[in-house]
Amino acid sequence: MTARAPCRARAACAWVACAAAACGVDADRGRHPAPIVGGAADADHPSVVALVARRAACASAERLVCSGTLVGPRAVLTAAHCLNELRAQELEAIVGDDVAAPAAVLAVWDAFVHPDYDPLAEPDASYDAALVVLEAAPDVPVAPLPSGPIAELAAGTPVRVVGFGRLAPESPPGQRLTGEAIITAAGPVAVYTGDTGVPCGGDSGGAVFADTAEGERLVGVMKASGPDCADFGVFVRVDAMVGDFVAPRLADADRVASSGRPPFDPDASYCAAACTADADCPVGMLCLPERDGRHCGYRDGRVADYGSACGPDGGPECVPVGAGSERSCRQRVPCGAGGGGFCAAVPGGGAGCAWGPAAAVALLAAAHRRRARRRRCDR
Structure with a gap:
């Protein structure tokens, strides 16, 4: 019975989400x-x-x-x-x-x-x-x-x-x-x-x-x-x-005279800089939890650094940065980029990512744990 409690909790959350969306x-x-x-x-x-x-x-x-x-x-x-x-x-x-x-x-x-x-x-x-x-x-x-x-x-x-x-x-x-x-x-x-x-x-x-x-x-x-x-x-x-x-x-x-947020800085290393709350991040960014701490990043793109300016034809890594009148496009640079392979957040990773075979093993292990949890919920 206790092993199934988390599944029931998730089902309840799903019902609430449905109700909130006015199903x-x-x-x-x-x-x-x-x-x-x-x-x-x-x-x-x-x-x-x-x-x-x-x-x-x-x-x-x-x-x-x-x-x-x-x-x-x-x-x-x-x-x-x-x-x-x-x-x-x-x-x-x-x-x-x-x-x-x-x-x-x-x-x-x-x-x-x-x-x-x-x-x-x-x-x-x-x-x-x-x-x-x-x-x-x-x-x-x-x-x-x-x-x-x-x-x-x-x-x-x-x-x-x-x-x-x-x-x-x-x-x-x-x-x-x-x-x-x-x-x-x-x-x-x-x-x-x-x-x-x-x-x-x-x-x-x-x-x-x-x-x-x-x-x-x-x-x-x-x-x-x-x-x-x-x-x-x-x-x-x-x-x-x-x-x-x-x-x-x-x-x-x-009376709202400012966003209370710092401006977006294309030269900043958001992979390395820490934050404690959303207010520490530029408008549009969130203070996101990573394995090595919390960093500013966008909800869909997670934490990254940003390189040169680009245009709409700059490919999938040409992403919007800033917000409103400060909106522009820059190349997204994944944390720890340059080593190739998978990127997985690991303790002590500095920028929140590790690269190579060890990271691939970490991702496979995490996927196995998720599948095991789903099987328990389906019983």
């Missing part, structure tokens, strides 16, 4: 973002931006995560679940009509998540909202916010949904899209819309606009849709949180 209700579909169903290119809402994660290589397409709306000079309102798997400073905001041809790319310096956000709650019962702070103010107007409750948010009212997405899982991220949806039910926290203009994938965190007595206003943050991005959409009401969350956090955003 059965498409809350983010972040792996394969899709566009607003029935959407068309949007040129009227430049305040709606794309939130992307670091690409694996400079030749790769941007990795769309979510959408968001500029509601302050440097503040973007988005969905809190967009930060479930990545830390805020691993994201960048793309300004413009098309993520493949950005007008500007800005680093994210900080984020404030709504205190009543609960990833396990029903879609209409949680304030799925966050405010992310950018490094600088983009040259676009901010979206107008409601000053108070919006009486127009009732069944039968048309709204405009705006967000970024992919046309297909295999295609690159596309343009900013818009579509019309009709409200079918409105609650105190969230609003449901019908089967047109359904948000999907990379549209999470995107904007919902409506005509009100004050004019066009940002009335919602896109949260979820029905299974397979069909049947209905769900958005969180902005008027329900503008006074006690959005306005105070906008004031906090104005």
Whole structure:
């Protein structure tokens, strides 16, 4: 019985992860973002931006995560679940009509998540909202916010949904899209819309606009849709949180004067330099545990050093470094490179890697242990 406990624990964790991702209700579909169903290119809402994660290589397409709306000079309102798997400073905001041809790319310096956000709650019962702070103010107007409750948010009212997405899982991220949806039910926290203009994938965190007595206003943050991005959409009401969350956090955003991180240094040896927390690393990097201690590195590329500047045709080791306005491309140099063979983290390895036959044996032994654990779990 005790030997099986770790397996049960992992199964429980898998269930929680499923619940957090809103299985059965498409809350983010972040792996394969899709566009607003029935959407068309949007040129009227430049305040709606794309939130992307670091690409694996400079030749790769941007990795769309979510959408968001500029509601302050440097503040973007988005969905809190967009930060479930990545830390805020691993994201960048793309300004413009098309993520493949950005007008500007800005680093994210900080984020404030709504205190009543609960990833396990029903879609209409949680304030799925966050405010992310950018490094600088983009040259676009901010979206107008409601000053108070919006009486127009009732069944039968048309709204405009705006967000970024992919046309297909295999295609690159596309343009900013818009579509019309009709409200079918409105609650105190969230609003449901019908089967047109359904948000999907990379549209999470995107904007919902409506005509009100004050004019066009940002009335919602896109949260979820029905299974397979069909049947209905769900958005969180902005008027329900503008006074006690959005306005105070906008004031906090104005006080974020820096990222609190050191700038990326292409001449630094990140393989050798130690860190104790993410704050010791440049924006976008994490303080990652290695066998010889903790070092700054990117989530997908782990710890490495970086050599000469390169372009999109520089091959798979030409990778993005820095973030936002400091973004550039450099050749990735694995820790301990030059000896050939496998790279495995071993105690006393200095840069965290060892090369040659001993490293290969270490990797094979680790793989054998993982297979043995899986067999025990399958019993």
